[in-house]
Amino acid sequence: MENTADVARMFGALGHESRVAIIRLLLAAHPTGLVVGELQEELAIPASTLSHHLDALRHEGLVDQEREGRFLRYRAGTESLQKLLNFLYAECCTRQPVVNISVPAKV
Numbered sequence: 001m002e003n004t005a006d007v008a009r010m011f012g013a014l015g016h017e018s019r020v021a022i023i024r025l026l027l028a029a030h031p032t033g034l035v036v037g038e039l040q041e042e043l044a045i046p047a048s049t050l051s052h053h054l055d056a057l058r059h060e061g062l063v064d065q066e067r068e069g070r071f072l073r074y075r076a077g078t079e080s081l082q083k084l085l086n087f088l089y090a091e092c093c094t095r096q097p098v099v100n101i102s103v104p105a106k107v
Contacts, residue, residue, distance in 0.1 A: 007087050010080060013060040018045060019053050026063060026076035033075030035068070 014020055025042055026033055034042075040050050054074060057063040061080035066073045 007084065010060045010062060010084055013056050013062055016053065016056075018043065018049070019057055022050075022053055022057060022074075023062060023076060023081070026074055027081075030076050030078065033064075033066075033073050035071045035073050037071070039074065 014023065021043055022039060025039060036047070036050065036054070039054075040047055043050065045053075054063060054065070057077075058065055058074075062077045064075045064077050066075070
């Protein structure tokens with residue numbers, strides 16, 4: 001299980017409408033991703049604001065950045081996003097005595 005403090009920071013980085021929109025756009029463009037200009041055009045937000053949001057997401061590993069000449073390409077940080085999903089589902093249904101998730105023995 002991931003450290004809950006790490007997971008809380010990741011969720012904190014996602015705690016803004018524009019950042020959620022960025023992640024959704026990058027997931028839609030996966031695995032190619034988008035360059036900053038494409039993100040800015042899609043989201044219609046100022047470059048400095050977009051840069052701030054991308055830095056916050058990148059700091060938590062939620063987006064990956066790659067330089068292509070004079071452009072910056074961003075991709076969804078699928079590994080970190082998967083960790084968030086795994087964290088949420090790790091305890092799914094474990095307190096429900098009716099649900100039997102054991103694996104049957106091989107005969």
